[in-house]
Amino acid sequence: MITLNHLSLGYGSKGVISDLNLTIAKGEFLVVVGENGVGKTTLIKSLLGQLAPHAGKLTIADGVKIGYVPQFRNLDSEYPLSIRDFVALNVRPTWRPWLTQVERQQVETVLAKTNLTRLADRPLGLASGGEKQRAYLAQSLLASPDLLILDESTASLDPDSKVELLSLVKQLQTEGLTIIFVTHDWDLARQFGTHFLHMDAGCYRNGPIAELDQHLGGK
Numbered sequence: 001m002i003t004l005n006h007l008s009l010g011y012g013s014k015g016v017i018s019d020l021n022l023t024i025a026k027g028e029f030l031v032v033v034g035e036n037g038v039g040k041t042t043l044i045k046s047l048l049g050q051l052a053p054h055a056g057k058l059t060i061a062d063g064v065k066i067g068y069v070p071q072f073r074n075l076d077s078e079y080p081l082s083i084r085d086f087v088a089l090n091v092r093p094t095w096r097p098w099l100t101q102v103e104r105q106q107v108e109t110v111l112a113k114t115n116l117t118r119l120a121d122r123p124l125g126l127a128s129g130g131e132k133q134r135a136y137l138a139q140s141l142l143a144s145p146d147l148l149i150l151d152e153s154t155a156s157l158d159p160d161s162k163v164e165l166l167s168l169v170k171q172l173q174t175e176g177l178t179i180i181f182v183t184h185d186w187d188l189a190r191q192f193g194t195h196f197l198h199m200d201a202g203c204y205r206n207g208p209i210a211e212l213d214q215h216l217g218g219k
């Protein structure tokens, strides 16, 4: 689905990633691990089409739709939309103040897939961290992505909420979605990933998740 061929990325004259080679197959759950500042978010920006390569090539198969779940940010408790209305923001190709019957059904489907049906009328600003992240996940699912990118999406969540969010994502993976999950949490990486990319100052390793500890010497 995705091929990185001698890919180098950076900002202006500053190089961040140098000569990265990687193939991501459909249906993989790729965890991207590495210390602060090695370029994990830079790689994600490039996958999202926001950063042109300094050198090398990034190829994404034709027609692949990408969904993105950001890192948790606290929202103002006065945030006016309900969880359902927030999720529905992603439904319309052009703005209009109503949803069609089909669109309403699509919103209910993604709310159900993310365990939010019961909470859908609650103001998003008053939702817990885990619920907010599930709302972002639901919103991204409305566009029927083939590839879902989670950039530190579990950071700042309590352990149960992390596992709940990733269990939902794992279920989506078993239904055919490809997942890229950036994390600092090695345990979550081992628990949910099928493959890993370890980035370490110009040294990149990747492979099946079972080989992660071999590469890291049990870090």
Ligand SMILES: Nc1ncnc2c1ncn2[C@@H]1O[C@H](COP(=O)(O)OP(=O)(O)OP(=O)(O)O)[C@@H](O)[C@H]1O
Pocket: 011, 014, 016, 034, 035, 036, 037, 038, 039, 040, 041, 042, 043
């Ligand atoms: N817009 C930018 N302009 C210049 N340098 C940048 C920019 N964005 C990031 N950098 C630098 O690029 C390097 C890699 O940053 P990046 O955010 O990709 O790291 P990361 O691995 O995601 O780190 P973290 O785990 O802390 O999120 C850092 O040195 C950072 O300061």
